[in-house]
Amino acid sequence: MIELKNVKKSYSLKPALQGVDIKLNQGEIVGLFGENGAGKTTLLKCILGLLPYHGEITLDGQKINRKNIGRLSFATCEHSFFPNLNAKAHRDFYKMHFPNFRNRRFEALMDFFELPSIQAIKHFSSGQKNQFEVIMALSQGADYILMDEPFAGNDVFNREDFYKVLLGVLEPTETVLLSTHLLEEVENFIGRAILLNHGRIVGDVTTMELDEAGKDLMSFVKETYRYKPDRINKILSDLGDEEEDPK
Amino acid sequence: MQKIEFYVPAGIDGAREKFGFFVGLAAAAGYSVLVFAARLGMAYRALFEVAGNEKILRQDAVMNDFSWVANGSLRGFAVFAICMAIMMIYHYVYHYQGSKSIYLMRRLPSRWEMWRRCLTLPLTFVVLAAAAVIVLLLLYYGVYILVTPDGCLSPGQWQKFWNS
Numbered sequence: 001m002i003e004l005k006n007v008k009k010s011y012s013l014k015p016a017l018q019g020v021d022i023k024l025n026q027g028e029i030v031g032l033f034g035e036n037g038a039g040k041t042t043l044l045k046c047i048l049g050l051l052p053y054h055g056e057i058t059l060d061g062q063k064i065n066r067k068n069i070g071r072l073s074f075a076t077c078e079h080s081f082f083p084n085l086n087a088k089a090h091r092d093f094y095k096m097h098f099p100n101f102r103n104r105r106f107e108a109l110m111d112f113f114e115l116p117s118i119q120a121i122k123h124f125s126s127g128q129k130n131q132f133e134v135i136m137a138l139s140q141g142a143d144y145i146l147m148d149e150p151f152a153g154n155d156v157f158n159r160e161d162f163y164k165v166l167l168g169v170l171e172p173t174e175t176v177l178l179s180t181h182l183l184e185e186v187e188n189f190i191g192r193a194i195l196l197n198h199g200r201i202v203g204d205v206t207t208m209e210l211d212e213a214g215k216d217l218m219s220f221v222k223e224t225y226r227y228k229p230d231r232i233n234k235i236l237s238d239l240g241d242e243e244e245d246p247k
Numbered sequence: 248m249q250k251i252e253f254y255v256p257a258g259i260d261g262a263r264e265k266f267g268f269f270v271g272l273a274a275a276a277g278y279s280v281l282v283f284a285a286r287l288g289m290a291y292r293a294l295f296e297v298a299g300n301e302k303i304l305r306q307d308a309v310m311n312d313f314s315w316v317a318n319g320s321l322r323g324f325a326v327f328a329i330c331m332a333i334m335m336i337y338h339y340v341y342h343y344q345g346s347k348s349i350y351l352m353r354r355l356p357s358r359w360e361m362w363r364r365c366l367t368l369p370l371t372f373v374v375l376a377a378a379a380v381i382v383l384l385l386l387y388y389g390v391y392i393l394v395t396p397d398g399c400l401s402p403g404q405w406q407k408f409w410n411s
Contacts, residue, residue, distance in 0.1 A: 084258030
């Protein structure tokens with residue numbers, strides 16, 4: 001289990017995370033949602049130790065350090081592969097550093113997405129780069145797979161394929177924490193949704209709880225963020241009035 | 248022996264970089280030899296006066312100090328060392344180019360992997376450059392002593408060099 005206790009992070013006095021408490025149980029598929037600047041990326045980077053923070057983040061009760069960091073993998077829209085290396089060289093690199101590397105999964109996903117294995121990743125299309133980034137995160141052999149907007153730039157068919165494959169390949173012990181804006185797309189794929197707003201957790205619900213309440217994820221998010229649909233009508237009507245009135 | 252690729256950031260051609268560093272080191276050494284030879288020649292010629300077609304050793308001739316002769320000959324190595332420092336920084340910055348592979352490097356179970364890849368090759372060449380400097384200095388000093396005519400050498404050259 002990954003546990004965050006009162007995690008705080010600021011960027012030059014501007015708070016990015018304000019006392020975040022989360023427990024991620026093994027085997028969960030969790031969606032992390034929030035508007036731009038809500039703190040999603042910061043949260044993932046704090047878990048991975050890529051950013052300093054205040055508070056406590058533990059993995060099965062232990063601080064996350066070099067001894068257990070291999071149990072976490074990361075796929076980011078910023079990409080963390082080596083652009084000059086090809087897929088085979090990446091596989092060798094990962095095998096060297098992550099003893100639980102899932103070679104069969106790697107080969108199967110490379111085949112499925114028809115990615116070339118001897119071409120440097122820098123020559124891939126942006127969609128292929130995203131796919132490769134996620135393939136490496138899934139193949140590392142990690143128990144906790146953290147993904148930060150991994151499908152940004154991919155077309156909808158591509159993304160759908162990935163969700164289906166992801167559901168198919170994940171083992172019951174593997175946990176996914178997926179940060180994305182694509183609420184409706186991942187609704188049927190995740191088991192739990194965490195909502196961040198201005199660095200605070202404002203919602204944490206399982207899809208089962210939503211089903212029981214007869215709500216869908218989008219309406220839960222809108223409700224949680226106190227979304228006001230009439231504000232659109234208001235601005236359109238204000239603008240309309242302005243055009244009609246030449247003064 | 249491990250491949251050179253394990254000692255440079257992943258994706259950098261280690262053999263090519265090593266070759267480049269050797270060329271740089273050779274250039275620094277070549278520059279050093281040329282500067283030393285030129286200054287030694289100047290100092291040596293200043294010991295003589297020309298009478299017709301003959302060169303005669305001046306009676307009061309004193310060879311310029313070794314520190315003067317060797318002055319500037321090691322400048323190329325200093326430039327090389329600065330280049331190696333820049334290469335260390337480049338190796339680190341490389342992990343931000345085209346992607347953020349720094350994220351992967353920073354979350355590897357092996358703490359020293361990134362530093363090994365960023366620092367090993369440039370540091371090795373700094374050590375090689377330092378060794379070359381020592382060897383060349385000893386060689387230059389030997390040549391300086393051999394070339395200087397008897398009676399033209401002022402004492403304490405080695406100490407003067409280190410004090411200069």
